[in-house]
Amino acid sequence: MAQFATGVTIIAAPLKSGEFVGFTANSFNSVSLDPPLIVWSLARHSRSLAAFESASRYAVSVLAQHQVELARRFSRPHADRFSGVDFRLGAAGAPLIEGAVAWLECRHYALHPAGDHMLFIGEVEGCAFRAAAPLVWHSGKYLTAADQLDS
Numbered sequence: 682m683a684q685f686a687t688g689v690t691i692i693a694a695p696l697k698s699g700e701f702v703g704f705t706a707n708s709f710n711s712v713s714l715d716p717p718l719i720v721w722s723l724a725r726h727s728r729s730l731a732a733f734e735s736a737s738r739y740a741v742s743v744l745a746q747h748q749v750e751l752a753r754r755f756s757r758p759h760a761d762r763f764s765g766v767d768f769r770l771g772a773a774g775a776p777l778i779e780g781a782v783a784w785l786e787c788r789h790y791a792l793h794p795a796g797d798h799m800l801f802i803g804e805v806e807g808c809a810f811r812a813a814a815p816l817v818w819h820s821g822k823y824l825t826a827a828d829q830l831d832s
C-alpha cells in the first residue's frame with residue numbers, strides 16, 4: 682500500500698467542550714455519488730477514536746503542497762494541535778483548514794469495525810475547492826505533485 686500514492690487530509694470534528702479533535706489521514710476516499718459518501722479509517726488505538734465515534738459532523742481538508750508542517754503536526758502527539766493553526770468553522774461547526782486545496786463537510790453516515798481500524802463513512806453535505814497543487818504521500822514520504830500529464 683505504501684506504493685499507492687495518495688493525497689493527505691486533516692479530518693477534524695468539534696467536541697462538546699468547544700475544543701476540536703483532528704488528525705492526519707490518507708485513508709480518505711470516495712464511495713458513492715448518490716448519496717455522496719466518503720470513507721476513511723481510524724486506528725482503534727487512536728486517542729481521537731472516542732471523539733470521532735460520537736461526532737455527528739466532521740470536516741475533511743485536503744492539504745496543499747505547502748502544508749507539510751500541518752500534516753506532520755496532526756500526525757504527532759501535541760498538547761493542542763489546533764493552537765496557532767489558521768482555520769474557520771464550517772456550517773456544522775467543524776474546523777476547515779485555511780489554505781487547503783479542498784474541503785468536505787460531512788455528516789456521520791455509518792461506522793464499521795474493520796480489524797484494528799474503524800471505518801467511518803460520511804455523507805457530504807457541502808464541499809469547495811480551489812486551484813492549488815496538492816500534497817502527496819508515497820512510500821512513507823511527502824512529495825509535491827509532479828507535472829500534469831494528459832488523461
Ligand SMILES: Cc1cc2nc3c(=O)[nH]c(=O)nc-3n(C[C@H](O)[C@H](O)[C@H](O)COP(=O)(O)O)c2cc1C
Nearest residue numbers: 704705706707708722723724727728729756757818
Ligand atoms: C500521511 C499520513 C497519513 C495517515 N493516515 C492515517 C489514517 O488514515 N488513519 C489512521 O488511523 N492514522 C493515520 N495516520 C496516523 C495518524 O495521523 C496519527 O497516528 C495520529 O497521531 C492519530 O491521532 P491521535 O494522536 O489523536 O490518535 C497517518 C499518518 C500520516 C503521516
